[in-house]
Amino acid sequence: xxxxxxxxxxxxxxxxxxxxxxxxxxxxxxxxxxxxxxxxxxxxxxxxxxxxxxxxxxxxxxxxxxxxxxxxxxxxxxxxxxxxxxxxxxxxxxxxxxxxxxxxx
Amino acid sequence: xxxxxxxxxxxxxxxxxxxxxxxxxxxxxxxxxxxxxxxxxxxxxxxxxxxxxxxxxxxxxxxxxxxxxxxxxxxxxxxxxxxxxxxxxxxxxxxxxxxxxxxxxxxxxxxxxxxxxxxxxxxxxxxxxxxxxxxxxxxxxxxxxxxxxxxxxxxxxxxxxxxxxxxxxxxxxxxxxxxxxxxxxxxxxxxxxxxxxxxxxxxxxxxxxxxxxxxxxxxxxxxxxxxxxxxxxxxxxxxxxxxxxxxxxxxxxxxxxxxxxxxxxxxxxxxxxxxxxxxxxxxxxxxxxxxxxxxxxxxxxxxxxxxxxxxxxxxxxxxxxxxxxxxxxxxxxxxxxxxxxxxxxxxxxxxxxxxxxxxxxxxxxxxxxxxxxxxxxxxxxxxxxxxxxxxxxxxxxxxxxxxxxxxxxxxxxxxxxxxxxxxxxxxxxxxxxxxxxxxxxxxxxxxxxxxxxxxxxxxxxxxxxxxxxxxxxxxx
Amino acid sequence: xxxxxxxxxxxxxxxxxxxxxxxxxxxxxxxxxxxxxxxxxxxxxxxxxxxxxxxxxxxxxxxxxxxxxxxxxxxxxxxxxxxxxxxxxxxxxxxxxxxxxxxxxxxxxxxxxxxxxxxxxxxxxxxxxxxxxxxxxxxxxxxxxxxxxxxxxxxxxxxxxxxxxxxxxxxxxxxxxxxxxxxxxxxxxxxxxxxxxxxxxxxxxxxxxxxxxxxxxxxxxxxxxxxxxxxxxxxxxxxxxxxxxxxxxxxxxxxxxxxxxxxxxxxxxxxxxxxxxxxxxxxxxxxxxxxxxxxxxxxxxxxxxxxxxxxxxxxxxxxxxxxxxxxxxxxxxxxxxxxxxxxxxxxxxxxxxxxxxxxxxxxxxxxxxxxxxxxxx
Numbered sequence: 001x002x003x004x005x006x007x008x009x010x011x012x013x014x015x016x017x018x019x020x021x022x023x024x025x026x027x028x029x030x031x032x033x034x035x036x037x038x039x040x041x042x043x044x045x046x047x048x049x050x051x052x053x054x055x056x057x058x059x060x061x062x063x064x065x066x067x068x069x070x071x072x073x074x075x076x077x078x079x080x081x082x083x084x085x086x087x088x089x090x091x092x093x094x095x096x097x098x099x100x101x102x103x104x105x
Numbered sequence: 106x107x108x109x110x111x112x113x114x115x116x117x118x119x120x121x122x123x124x125x126x127x128x129x130x131x132x133x134x135x136x137x138x139x140x141x142x143x144x145x146x147x148x149x150x151x152x153x154x155x156x157x158x159x160x161x162x163x164x165x166x167x168x169x170x171x172x173x174x175x176x177x178x179x180x181x182x183x184x185x186x187x188x189x190x191x192x193x194x195x196x197x198x199x200x201x202x203x204x205x206x207x208x209x210x211x212x213x214x215x216x217x218x219x220x221x222x223x224x225x226x227x228x229x230x231x232x233x234x235x236x237x238x239x240x241x242x243x244x245x246x247x248x249x250x251x252x253x254x255x256x257x258x259x260x261x262x263x264x265x266x267x268x269x270x271x272x273x274x275x276x277x278x279x280x281x282x283x284x285x286x287x288x289x290x291x292x293x294x295x296x297x298x299x300x301x302x303x304x305x306x307x308x309x310x311x312x313x314x315x316x317x318x319x320x321x322x323x324x325x326x327x328x329x330x331x332x333x334x335x336x337x338x339x340x341x342x343x344x345x346x347x348x349x350x351x352x353x354x355x356x357x358x359x360x361x362x363x364x365x366x367x368x369x370x371x372x373x374x375x376x377x378x379x380x381x382x383x384x385x386x387x388x389x390x391x392x393x394x395x396x397x398x399x400x401x402x403x404x405x406x407x408x409x410x411x412x413x414x415x416x417x418x419x420x421x422x423x424x425x426x427x428x429x430x431x432x433x434x435x436x437x438x439x440x441x442x443x444x445x446x447x448x449x450x451x452x453x454x455x456x457x458x459x460x461x462x463x464x465x466x467x468x469x470x471x472x473x474x475x476x477x478x479x480x481x482x483x484x485x486x487x488x489x490x491x492x493x494x495x496x497x498x499x500x501x502x503x504x505x506x507x508x509x510x511x512x513x514x515x516x517x518x519x520x521x522x523x524x525x526x527x528x529x530x531x532x533x534x535x536x537x538x539x540x541x542x543x544x545x546x547x548x549x550x551x552x553x554x555x556x557x558x559x560x561x562x563x564x565x566x567x568x569x570x571x572x573x574x575x576x577x578x579x580x581x
Numbered sequence: 582x583x584x585x586x587x588x589x590x591x592x593x594x595x596x597x598x599x600x601x602x603x604x605x606x607x608x609x610x611x612x613x614x615x616x617x618x619x620x621x622x623x624x625x626x627x628x629x630x631x632x633x634x635x636x637x638x639x640x641x642x643x644x645x646x647x648x649x650x651x652x653x654x655x656x657x658x659x660x661x662x663x664x665x666x667x668x669x670x671x672x673x674x675x676x677x678x679x680x681x682x683x684x685x686x687x688x689x690x691x692x693x694x695x696x697x698x699x700x701x702x703x704x705x706x707x708x709x710x711x712x713x714x715x716x717x718x719x720x721x722x723x724x725x726x727x728x729x730x731x732x733x734x735x736x737x738x739x740x741x742x743x744x745x746x747x748x749x750x751x752x753x754x755x756x757x758x759x760x761x762x763x764x765x766x767x768x769x770x771x772x773x774x775x776x777x778x779x780x781x782x783x784x785x786x787x788x789x790x791x792x793x794x795x796x797x798x799x800x801x802x803x804x805x806x807x808x809x810x811x812x813x814x815x816x817x818x819x820x821x822x823x824x825x826x827x828x829x830x831x832x833x834x835x836x837x838x839x840x841x842x843x844x845x846x847x848x849x850x851x852x853x854x855x856x857x858x859x860x861x862x863x864x865x866x867x868x869x870x871x872x873x874x875x876x877x878x879x880x881x882x883x884x885x886x887x888x889x890x891x892x893x894x895x896x897x898x899x900x901x902x903x904x905x906x907x908x909x910x911x912x913x914x915x916x917x918x919x920x921x922x923x924x925x926x927x928x929x930x931x932x933x934x935x936x937x938x939x940x941x942x943x944x945x946x947x948x949x950x951x952x953x954x955x956x957x958x
Binding site: 009010011015016017018019033034035036037040043044048049050053054055056058059060061062063064065066067068069070071073081085086088 | 144146151156157158159160161162229230232239240241242243244245247248249251252253255256257258259260261262283284343344381497498499500529530531534535565
């Protein structure tokens with residue numbers, strides 16, 4: 001049994017969601033549903049802090065949630081700087097909460 | 106080598122919110138061929154945001170996902186599918202000579218050559234820097250709506266909203282309905298003096314029907330409303346945990362001794378919206394500063410034509426006025442674009458244009474009342490202290506922006522070059538308006554003198570890999 | 582104004598104007614710099630910031646380049662702002678046999694005039710820079726090439742000049758230079774008249790326009806140079822890359838990759854084009870394939886003052902002893918700025934220069950001008 005989320009913020013009964021899938025966040029399994037954005041899946045799982053900044057190593061997470069602010073960037077399947085709010089989850093996707101500009105090499 | 110896809114289109118509409126939908130419908134109904142482009146997978150824009158196609162509606166859902174007005178517009182676009190082609194997940198990143206568009210469509214480079222262009226790009230929320238605003242858990246009111254309306258995710262259990270204007274009350278109500286345990290909305294205005302249906306009109310047309318009951322709803326759902334208050338600071342270890350709320354005077358300046366703290370898990374900021382003028386700017390349109398709303402807007406004539414031939418602009422992206430105004434403006438722009446491309450004669454269009462214009466003028470009266478009540482006061486800019494981050498991407502503090510001004514910087518471009526504010530991934534969209542307000546309040550310089558960043562493509566980052574595979578567009 | 586001091590009006594707040602102002606202020610001249618927009622608003626702010634000798638540099642220019650490098654190095658301590666100088670060297674990559682033989686010839690020639698280039702085989706280059714394209718055949722390498730932040734170089738000259746007493750007036754548009762009287766020169770501007778013993782026209786591509794009243798031959802044209810800037814990455818390389826016929830790539834100290842630039846003669850049009858953006862993207866991916874995953878974040882363009890031989894034009898305007906030119910660097914202004922400023926200041930203050938500067942005068946184009954005049958008659 002993996003991926004049971006302790007602090008799920010999904011609103012019950014509101015809608016039928018997509019297929020239940022599993023993504024990996026910094027090595028840990030997290031439940032998600034097809035159709036969700038990475039940002040909403042992580043938010044629902046209680047994961048608010050998505051990265052630390054380059055200069056001051058401050059934590060950042062979702063801010064505008066519509067693709068403008070680029071604060072919610074994470075490394076998706078090895079690609080740094082992907083906006084969590086505009087990236088759809090997929091089964092087996094690996095998310096890394098990145099430090100600074102991310103790892104490119 | 107990959108060949109760039111080039112498409113010639115009569116009327117290209119950018120933006121799938123109310124203005125863009127209405128423009129596409131109006132142009133298509135007048136026999137123009139329309140290409141409707143939106144960054145999102147599904148139409149609707151921010152306000153008529155749809156659930157993902159993988160989701161399904163459940164009867165008796167606890168919150169409203171559909172707005173009948175939005176459904177109606179989207180249905181009409183779909184019923185006109187022989188005239189309107191819709192591209193989702195498509196982003197215009199550049200506008201070049203002769204209004205030619207460069208797009209990123211699902212990661213592919215596509216060039217589109219429109220005969221007329223309607224830009225309906227909407228208005229993201231105004232970023233308002235204050236101590237702690239970069240902490241995870243501090244989000245925009247719009248971000249909270251996306252979580253609820255698109256993904257059915259609760260933004261938080263103990264939620265504090267700071268802001269002004271109707272959207273904040275709408276979000277507060279939605280939060281309470283969605284199951285948040287504690288919802289507190291603080292608004293620096295003394296009490297909201299605008300008619301409830303005007304508030305509804307602005308942001309949530311469906312609420313017109315129930316608008317009268319809205320204040321009652323707030324109380325019934327357990328929303329705590331604090332007028333004449335503002336959030337001055339958010340603190341927490343790695344995320345928002347505690348917020349300081351203070352009473353304010355009429356300039357929105359906190360009154361000493363009135364501070365109190367609240368335990369929170371989420372803070373939503375909603376001080377109105379700022380038109381997204383990135384595409385009108387890069388298209389070369391002239392803009393002017395609206396000092397009442399403190400925003401830059403494209404200069405337009407009564408047919409929504411900008412100063413660039415063949416480019417029209419409608420909806421919140423041309424001046425925030427809410428969904429219903431956006432829809433009417435979109436209709437006018439769509440008709441005008443159809444006339445421009447010769448799909449309809451100008452005499453055949455005059456009756457519908459006149460009717461829409463008179464409707465627009467009636468609606469705009471509500472708007473000015475709201476703008477006056479929600480007008481931003483000096484206390485808002487003063488919330489940031491020296492160490493507060495103004496440019497979130499490059500982590501530029503208020504102190505370093507002020508230092509650059511002391512060292513001789515006089516306008517946005519120069520501040521950008523000296524401090525790197527505006528050079529990050531968001532391309533200045535999160536700091537430009539606050540820098541301008543900050544400098545203008547401190548120095549007395551006009552926003553026109555401070556100016557805006559020179560607009561150059563790309564709008565939003567584009568991949569070198571995609572660009573490298575682009576060849577010169579074929580002439581059709 | 583103390584009697585006996587020399588007063589100089591410098592026109593233009595680009596890297597040349599600011600360097601002239603700094604060198605003059607250092608020598609105690611009374612300096613007023615007039616700038617239409619703001620410091621580094623034009624080509625200087627849109628420069629790549631490469632301090633490297635182009636392999637095809639004419640022999641007679643090499644001494645100025647080397648002197649420029651020496652001065653910049655010294656100014657790291659002398660000027661008030663750090664300008665992010667990095668000594669990484671610079672590669673000219675060859676992907677085809679024909680290019681390789683050309684590179685080898687250039688190395689030989691460069692070394693014969695006092696430079697220190699070397700040719701390195703592809704596999705060795707890839708050991709130094711594993712991010713380069715593995716199909717690389719070889720490269721020439723200039724180990725002393727360096728990079729600076731061009732904006733900061735300009736601001737550093739300006740700020741230090743200001744500290745030393747120079748006045749920098751921004752938002753002042755020069756209308757004309759009145760040289761009709763025997764005495765001091767008058768510069769007419771949108772903010773009134775300014776008077777000085779000397780005028781240095783360092784207005785870049787606009788320099789000829791300011792001499793309209795003098796009606797002299799000044800072969801300087803705007804040459805658009807576009808640059809694209811990537812999103813910031815951790816620093817992964819400090820060596821610059823050139824590909825013949827394509828341009829250059831460098832990573833700045835902020836982590837952004839700069840890719841540019843070519844000379845485009847399109848008048849005073851500062852827009853950027855999708856054609857150049859995709860061309861530079863192609864160049865980037867060709868040299869450093871991992872850049873395909875990276876995104877372009879900004880584009881900008883500068884109008885560089887281009888002269889016929891693409892070297893700076895310095896010294897008196899023919900017929901006007903006290904009006905000097907300082908422009909024409911054609912996209913290499915940052916690296917020529919220290920030496921141009923120093924020579925100009927030396928000439929004004931002492932009447933002589935420590936390096937010969939007559940060969941940088943506009944008179945070097947006299948033959949071409951006469952030929953042109955003959956054709957038009």
